Amino acid sequence: MKLSVSLSQSIVDRMMKQIPYNINMMNEHGVIIASGDPNRIGSRHIGAVSAIEQDKTIVLADDYGEAGNWGVNMPIRFDNEIIGVIGITGSPAEVSPFARLLVTATTLLLKQDQQSKREETRHTQLVRFLSSWLQTAEPTTDSFLKLEARTNQIDLEIPRRVICLSGKAANNYQLDVNEFQLPFRPPSQLIIVQTKHGLNRLIKFAQENDCQIGIGSLTTNLQRSSTEARQTLYLQKLLSNSELKYYQQVQFTDELLQRRLALPEMTTAFNQLDQLNDGELNHTLLAYFQLNGHIADTAQLLHIHRNTLTYRINQAKEITGYDFHDYHNLFQWYVVWLYHRADQKMQKSSESN
Incomplete structure (x- = not known):
């Protein structure tokens, strides 16, 4: 984990609105990457270098040798590694509590940022898996898909339905346990449901939020169910009949059109x-x-x-x-x-x- 310039400067700017001291943030090499004094960015901070080398807080007296460089420099540790230093200029007795607070806040922000990136990566992997799942005719025999399914803790052999939900509020639907959602052509969403309860909940949501809904067959072949759900919605609009929700209701018409x-x-x-x-x-x-x-x-x-x-x-x-x-x-x-x-x-x- 490394301190980013943007995050560091954001922390400095916010904290300097609360305390009357200049704040510097240095990277793992002791180079100032964010500061209340823009002229100091890019320079090497001797106190920060000492804090990194000695792995401890360095207190700088006013006779340390660098004008305006007195205060405290406190290492930032993350995952048992020093990733930077926070320095606050001023009387060590006055600024030390602020430095400790700032180190704690920075560590928490870094953990939050790390968790957000993990969740983003997990979401990206899940979306990729769902896209592959909906494009595979025989998912239970596809070795790569089965491996991805195990990674995502999904049982491919459980029958499910794909539902196409369309409308301005479609993106507001809150998924239940064991449900998955994949954006389709805006403003539509493809939602994979496993239970009768989930299906009824979606139908109720569509009715209450003025959304159109197309429901595919219950099957392990989600490629087919997805096609059916989208085609149901298409025919519902084509025939101007909102009562046509299930593919079974439009299957004959669909086959007529295809032939x-x-x-x-x-x-x-x-x-x-x-x-x-x-x-x-x-x-x-x-x-x-x-x-x-x-x-x-x-x-x-x-x-x-x-x-x-x-x-x-x-x-x-x-x-x-x-x-x-x-x-x-x-x-x-x-x-x-x-x-x-x-x-x-x-x-x-x-x-x-």
Whole structure:
């Protein structure tokens, strides 16, 4: 451990606001690295050199031989090693208590700084491990990952879920025991939970803090669970449906999007309808599909008369040749709408980047 110039000068500046004496801090070679007198920085302090060589406090009388260099010089020990010296100019009887206090305060600050660096290193190692964990398809057979897991005292064979939490408050979530957190695309966090209690706590946090949440499967394959959690959140936003929290709820839709079925005739029909009245007919069909073909409920949602709704559905049939009272046709239309919606979102994303 070495005394840093910045920490030493910070200590000197703060202490000199409290006591009416000049303070010098010297490194392990007796060179002044911080002082209330900037002109002395860089010079070798003879009293500090003596304190280091003799491993004891050196009291300098006013006749020591260097003008303005009387006072005390007290070694700073850390991990059984002298790492520097604190010197205070003034009457030894008056400044000695301050020197002892300053040595103690400096030692405590150094211990705190050392602990902070250890925690920072530990956090960096954990983040690196978590990143690898979420990118490994078979973690229980990966020898390097297993070694890292043992170092972090983590059992890879315990099934867990990855949850994607998104929102301004996502970073404020307080982890429980055996939970881990990894920053994702701001403002999102990937959180690994092990228990049902942890899952329920996260869901409650999301509800209370206006966060979106996507929940992956319970598995030892966190790569898959992470992909599912992120995809759930994506589809939740794509479909504008905050009730879709679990991947199982969106899995079928996700696979439809990934397969990209060839439906050229229905795509043409969709585009025809989309060009009329700002896509009014497509908007009507979407509401009709989402409400399971219930005429009354759909009309109420759209704030139109049920006869108007029936007229619009029949109009869509006249234009395209497809009967949208037929669920087979309506479902094909919905699949095309999904592709169209996903393409729009991708285009907006590329334009913003």
